[in-house]
Amino acid sequence: MTTSSNRRSTRKDAARPSQPARRQVVHQIISDEAWRELLAADETAPASKFQRNFVRAAVARATGKRPSLMHLTLGQAAKVLEYVGQSPVKLTSGGRGVPGLEKAGTVAQWTLLGLLVVMVTVSSPAGFLLAAGIVGLMFLLRKRRRGRQAWEDATWSGSPVGTVQGIAVPDARIEAPANHAAPQPAAVEGQAPISPVTRPVISGQGLYRVSLGRSEWPNVDVVGEHAYSTAIKASLRASKGPMAVARDGEAEGVRVELVAEPDNPFDQNAVSVRWRNQVLGYLSREDAIRYAQPIRRIIASGLAAAATARIWAYDGGDRLQARVTVALPEPELIAPLNEAPAGVTTLVPWGSAIQVLKEEDHFDILCNHVPPEGVGLLLVSLHEVIRTLRNGTERPFIEVRLDGERVGELSNVTSSHLLPLLEHTETVGETALAYAKITGSALAAQLVLHAAKATEISNDWLSEGPHPAPKLVPWATGYDVPPAYAT
Incomplete structure (x- = not known):
């Protein structure tokens, strides 16, 4: 006999929809x-x-x-x-x-x-x-x-740890990745670093900061760090980032030098990254091709291509795991295509982008400076010029010249930010120079100035002048640089 309560329960069970199975997360x-x-x-x-x-x-x-x-x-x-x-x-x-x-x-x-x-x-x-x-x-x-x-x-990382050119290294303490610009025998703790610098140290040469004063952030990876544990540990110790077994160390803003190695038997475009004459690694083959020419131009000019780097390493006891990254701008924005003008000049610090006006009226001059890549860096001079308005009012503005030729001007508002600086440089008998980025083709060209405003200039910079632009050899398709690779 079925009770009423049982019938109600049966009806409820029949009316209740079946519960879906819990969804399994894949x-x-x-x-x-x-x-x-x-x-x-x-x-x-x-x-x-x-x-x-x-x-x-x-x-x-x-x-x-x-x-x-x-x-x-x-x-x-x-x-x-x-x-x-x-x-x-x-x-x-x-x-x-x-x-x-x-x-x-x-x-x-x-x-x-x-x-x-x-x-x-x-x-x-x-x-x-x-x-x-x-x-x-x-x-x-x-x-x-x-x-x-x-x-x-x-x-x-880009290649498996423990391999050199695809060949397993079963008991190597440090290894070089497959895209290493210069695959060499693994260095052992206590030995002299591989490829010692055969040129003067950084402190003995004039420095050329490849960042040109811009904000620096480590954006280019170095390869082959694992083959240079001695130098990496030394750089961390000197930068107060000591290494210990089963611990990591890190240092930022480390001054390094980029050294072209035309005699490198593995890659004629090889560029090593060095700290105090010791190799930390190499630019990858792809990056070396892109950066070789501007770096060689700096070296051929008797200067040292200096940059900042971030160094991180972890000492696991049996091997050192490391990563080095260098702060580098685009290759075409490292060195200007033209030379600084003669006379006493001072280079205005790098600043925010400022559009140059009326450059289209001077394309006949600018077209001769547009590089094949379409983008390049130029040194331009800034000059105060007086414009007389129809009502007789005189209004000063800044004229931009390239190799002595007018190529544009700055707006009244932008000129007002730079005029106090130009008045100072003209008073002390200096010509103000600034970097300008040129972009264009055979049809048109655009000029963008990068110069700090007068309010952004420190008193120390003013008192330490003049600040001449680095003297570089003329731009060419190739440069003769001294050998720097050693077996």
Whole structure:
């Protein structure tokens, strides 16, 4: 006999829809080969902290694992996001990449953490121990991430660790990647560095800063660092980034020299990156081809091509994992195509871009200075000129000249920012020079000036003048530089 309660229960069960099975999350798998392709070295700017964290979170949602990606660039970030099905546009949404907003966010994060630690500390007698545990956990997570990054550098670099030209090296303490500009026998701790500099040290030569005073950020990867552990450890020690077994070291803003090696038996375009006469690595073959000519021109002029680098290394005990990145602009923006004019000149520090006006009226002059690549750097002189208006009013403005010929002028507003500086240089008998980027073809040319405003010039710079532009040999398709490679 079926009771009424049983009938009601049966009707409810029949009316209730069947519960769908819990959806199983299928994680995407990214192979090491795919990561090597995604993280291939490029020349884009480094991703900011919040952009890196966004990419890491996107990868974690897609794969279930959160990588480190401490050295991620914007180009690499875009490729990774596309690979996991996210739009690269999100890299700049929500204020990501905006320095002011990111700085405010970082300050807010640390402020909230500090308040949390203070509240935990004063909340109870055991609060101090709990706060110490929170701080210790932070350091532990930071250490684990650096260890993870060391593994990524060793596994997801352009070539497998432990191979030289595709041949396994079973017991090498340090290795050279396959795209090393100069594959050589592995250096051993305590031995002299490979390829010692046969030219004077940096301090004995005039310096030519390849950044030309622009903001410097390490954007070009060096290859073959693992073959030069002695020099890398020495540079870290000198930069107060000491190395110890099972620990990492890091130094930023390290002064390095770029040395062309025309006698390199493996690559005639080879360019080594050196610190105090010791090789830290080489530019890749691709980058060496692009940078060889401007660097050789600097060296042929009797100057040392100086740049800044970031050095990171992790000493695992059995081998050194290292990464060196150098701050380099585009090759065509390293050295000007023309020479500085004669006389007493002073070079205005690099500043924000300023559009030169009426350059289209002087294309007959500019067309002779447009390089085959379509983009180049020029040295121009700035001159104060008085324009008389119809009502008789005299208005000063700045005229831009190239090799003594007028090629344009600056607007009244822009001229007002630079006129005080020009009045100073003319008073002391100097001609003001500035760098200008020329872009064009056989049809048209555009000139953009890069000069600091008068309000951006320090008193020390004014008192230390003049600041002559470096004297370089004339631009040519080839330069004779001394040998620098040693077996």
